[in-house]
Amino acid sequence: MSKPLILVLGDQLSASLASLQDLPEGAVVALCEVDEEGRYVPHHPQKIAMMFAAMRHFASELEAAGQSVHYSRLDDDDNRQELLKEAERLARLHDCDEIRVVRPGEWRLYEAIRSRTAGAGNAALPWRLIEDDRFFTTPDDFAAWAKGRKTYRLEHFYRHLRKRSGLLMDDGQPAGGQWNFDHDNREPLPDHLAFPTPPTHEQDATTKAALALVASRFGEHFGSLEAFHWPVTRTQALAELEHFLEACLPDFGRFQDALSDQSPFLFHSRLSAALNLGLLSPIEVCEAAEEAYRKGRAPLNSVEGFIRQILGWREYVRGLYWTRMPDYKRGNGLAASRDLPAFFWTGDTEMRCLKRAIEMTRDHAYAHHIQRLMVTGNFALLCGVKPEALCDWYLAVYADACEWVELPNTLGMVLHADGGLMGSKPYCASGKYIDRMGDHCKQCRYDPKQVTGTHACPFNSLYWHFIEEHRDVLADNPRMKLIYGSLDRMKDDKREAMRQQADAFLARLDTTPAYGQGQHLAGYRDADRTSTTSREPS
Numbered sequence: 001m002s003k004p005l006i007l008v009l010g011d012q013l014s015a016s017l018a019s020l021q022d023l024p025e026g027a028v029v030a031l032c033e034v035d036e037e038g039r040y041v042p043h044h045p046q047k048i049a050m051m052f053a054a055m056r057h058f059a060s061e062l063e064a065a066g067q068s069v070h071y072s073r074l075d076d077d078d079n080r081q082e083l084l085k086e087a088e089r090l091a092r093l094h095d096c097d098e099i100r101v102v103r104p105g106e107w108r109l110y111e112a113i114r115s116r117t118a119g120a121g122n123a124a125l126p127w128r129l130i131e132d133d134r135f136f137t138t139p140d141d142f143a144a145w146a147k148g149r150k151t152y153r154l155e156h157f158y159r160h161l162r163k164r165s166g167l168l169m170d171d172g173q174p175a176g177g178q179w180n181f182d183h184d185n186r187e188p189l190p191d192h193l194a195f196p197t198p199p200t201h202e203q204d205a206t207t208k209a210a211l212a213l214v215a216s217r218f219g220e221h222f223g224s225l226e227a228f229h230w231p232v233t234r235t236q237a238l239a240e241l242e243h244f245l246e247a248c249l250p251d252f253g254r255f256q257d258a259l260s261d262q263s264p265f266l267f268h269s270r271l272s273a274a275l276n277l278g279l280l281s282p283i284e285v286c287e288a289a290e291e292a293y294r295k296g297r298a299p300l301n302s303v304e305g306f307i308r309q310i311l312g313w314r315e316y317v318r319g320l321y322w323t324r325m326p327d328y329k330r331g332n333g334l335a336a337s338r339d340l341p342a343f344f345w346t347g348d349t350e351m352r353c354l355k356r357a358i359e360m361t362r363d364h365a366y367a368h369h370i371q372r373l374m375v376t377g378n379f380a381l382l383c384g385v386k387p388e389a390l391c392d393w394y395l396a397v398y399a400d401a402c403e404w405v406e407l408p409n410t411l412g413m414v415l416h417a418d419g420g421l422m423g424s425k426p427y428c429a430s431g432k433y434i435d436r437m438g439d440h441c442k443q444c445r446y447d448p449k450q451v452t453g454t455h456a457c458p459f460n461s462l463y464w465h466f467i468e469e470h471r472d473v474l475a476d477n478p479r480m481k482l483i484y485g486s487l488d489r490m491k492d493d494k495r496e497a498m499r500q501q502a503d504a505f506l507a508r509l510d511t512t513p514a515y516g517q518g519q520h521l522a523g524y525r526d527a528d529r530t531s532t533t534s535r536e537p538s
Contacts, residue, residue, distance in 0.1 A: 004128075005030055005096040007087045010037070010051040011105050011402055013058040014278035018130050019100050020062075028094045029067055031055045033074040035081040035217070040108075041396040044223035045214050046230065046365035050399055053210035053232040054277050060206070070094065074213060084112060091125050099125060103132045105276070105402040107325045134281060135318065136161060136311060142319025152320055152421055155180065158312030167286055167307055168293070168300075175293070180308070181253070181301035188437050189258040195266050196247035200229060201236045222345055222397060227363050230273055230399060237271075237279035244269040245292050253302030257370050259353065259438025264360040268368045269306070272400035275314075282310050309369075317408040320422065331411055332387050333419040334426075334470055339511035340389040344376070351458060352444035353434050354379060365399035372398075373427055374434065377414035381428055382462040383506060384469075387417040425479040428466055431457030452497045458505050464495070465502035 003026045006019050010031075020029070033055065038048045052074070059071045070090050072079050080086040091099050104110050116127045131138055145160060146152055159179055162168060168175040203211070210232075215225055231237040244252075248267040255267050274280045286307050293303040321328065343349040347358035357371040367376070372394070380390045391410045395401045412422035431448035435441040441448045441457075450456035451464075467474070467487055474480045487495070 002098065003027065003094075003096050005087065005091040005094060005099045007032070007099055007101040008058075009101065009104055009109075010055050011276055012102055012132075012278050013054050014134055014281070015061075016134065016281070017102055017278070018133050019102050020067075023067075027068065028090070028096060029059075029062055029069045030072070030087060030090045031059050031069070032072040032079075032083055032086045032090075034072070034079065034083050034086055035074065037083055038074075038214075038218055041392050042221040043218070044361075044365040044397050044399065045218050045221055045225045046223055046228050047399045047401070048218055048221075049211045049214040049225060049228060050230040050232060050273065050365075051277065052214065053207040054279065056206050056210060057233045074217060083109070084116065088125055096125075098128055100128045100130060102130045105404045107321075107329070107403065111326070134278065135315060136165060136282060137315050137319060139319060139322035142315075143323045146319070146323060151424075152316075153424075154312055154316050154422075157316050157319075158308055161311050161315060165286075165311060167290055167311060168304060176300045176304070181304045184301040185253045185305045186257050187254040189255065189260055189439055191439075193255075195260075195263045196243070198229065198265055198270060199239055199243045201231055201239070203228075207232055223362050223365055229364070231279060234279045237274035237277075240269075240271055240274060241280060241285060241288060244271060245288060245297070249289065249292055249298040249302050249306065251302070253299065253305045256305060256368075257437060259370060259375070259434065259440060261352070261356055261439050261443060264364050264366060264368070266368065270366070275310070276400050276402050276405070282314065286310055314405065317412075318404050320408045320412070321404040324421075328411070328418065329388075329391075329407060331418045333417045334384070334415070334473065336384040336386045336415065336417065338384045338386060338389075338506075338509075340380075340385055340393055340513075341383070342510040342512050344393055345513070350445050351379075352446075353438070353440040356440060361397050365397065367398070370437065372409075373414055374429055374437075377410070378427065378429055379459070379462075381415050381426060382459065382466045383509065384466075385415075387411045387415050390415060420477075425477055426466075426474070428463060429459070430463040431459035434459065451494075452501045456501065458502075461498045461501035462505065464498045465506075468495070468499065 002024055004024070006023065006027055006029045008017065008019070008029055008031050033052055056071070059069050063069050070093075072086055072090065074081075078089070080089050087099055087101075090096075101113060104113070110129075113127050113129060142157075145157060162174065162179065163172075211225055211228060231240050248269060252267040252269070258266060260266055271280060271285060275282060275285065289298070289303050289306050292298040293300055341349075343354070344358060347355050347362060349355050349358075353375045357367050357375045360371070361367050377390070387410070391407055394410050395403060395406050398406070408418075408422065412418040413427060416423060416426035431441070431446070435448035444457075445455065446457040447455045448457045448460070451460040464487065467480075467483060471484065475484050
């Protein structure tokens with residue numbers, strides 16, 4: 001009779017995990033804290049602590065249910081500190097004859113597991129990969145949908161999944177008579193709007209021990225543990241879901257693109273980390289949101305916008321990731337070459353919107369999607385930051401950043417580096433957008449209404465500099481024609497002044513890494529991008 005070691009990864013903390021079903025007698029479940037997984041990029045301490053605490057709680061729940069569990073702690077003397085080597089050590093320790101693991105969330109681990117050979121010392125330990133069925137779709141489903149398409153548009157995939165899942169559908173038609181209510185979800189931040197207070201979660205001895213361990217071992221990483229607030233058990237995750245449904249969802253839609261100088265969360269859900277860990281399932285979250293609409297507790301524009309993020313966007317980027325890797329990661333369609341600005345590690349900038357986005361990221365391991373897309377991301381796009389630099393930063397600093405979701409969002413949507421596969425045009429904007437959507441500009445030394453001069457918002461000249469620089473690539477894009485028409489109508493002296501303003505700003509932009517973080521990221525990039533292995537879409 002087979003005696004497998006079931007390796008459960010830190011983002012697979014679901015009782016419904018495929019590898020945990022119908023286990024043979026004698027199977028051993030392993031969860032492993034290893035130094036390697038905390039350092040391949042310098043992950044935010046809150047992200048590491050959240051995962052360790054959640055893993056420890058999940059292991060205890062499995063043991064309470066009668067399962068044989070081996071939990072490798074980071075400070076165990078015999079811990080190999082490399083995930084696959086530690087799993088193989090445990091398999092031998094428990095006389096297991098194979099190692100089973102559900103598809104990991106990152107290509108580097110997936111490829112490493114696939115490449116395990118029956119060489120010396122490993123012949124008795126074959127690895128078996130199992131498909132992850134906790135999503136609405138599999139990579140095979142996405143590959144079938146994408147076959148023959150030149151571009152992969154979210155809206156088309158989203159409608160496909162709405163029909164298949166039945167979510168927000170009435171007699172075969174979309175609820176409310178239309179698929180997308182995005183035009184109702186772009187209200188700017190009004191004055192004196194109060195936001196819900198996020199729930200707090202009791203930190204028991206298990207969570208406190210994980211926090212103390214991370215503080216001692218990863219304290220040099222960017223980010224603070226002081227405001228740690230993440231749910232680390234399913235009970236806590238369900239409390240977060242209930243809070244969102246009752247306190248946030250009714251206003252989530254109309255203000256989901258708004259920016260606040262003081263509130264990091266506004267009406268956003270904070271559920272993405274719990275979803276990515278496996279503490280919540282995307283199906284139950286979407287069904288709960290739909291129920292709120294059906295019972296009249298939340299408007300359709302809010303519920304549709306929220307479900308689109310999970311049923312649509314989350315599934316879409318995962319499918320794209322698994323069917324386009326590893327080549328997708330090397331995309332650089334706009335030939336960007338600048339290193340990451342140093343202030344991304346410090347928040348030391350006079351640009352108020354960037355300063356607050358980075359400070360919120362430092363304090364909470366969180367920034368909502370518009371801060372990522374239209375503040376830090378927009379700035380990196382306009383400055384020509386190379387994709388690997390920004391992708392690795394996003395992967396490091398956000399609690400919800402798994403590569404399958406982070407990479408397509410950053411490389412494809414933020415930086416338009418995939419040649420337009422995901423987006424029909426770059427998401428670039430001047431300071432006027434940030435001024436319209438939030439209240440940062442009121443407290444900034446720069447004026448979003450000025451394009452040149454000592455008080456001009458840098459976003460303005462950088463925007464037109466970007467438009468000029470990439471004319472050859474973007475001018476024929478139908479969605480960019482009006483922009484290039486505006487540029488061409490400008491007087492030559494104005495264009496030259498903007499060009500000089502942007503060039504002077506970029507010349508002063510410091511990209512010297514702080515805290516040694518750049519060395520961490522450079523090492524990861526060098527190691528991760530050397531493989532030339534390719535594969536068919538799975």
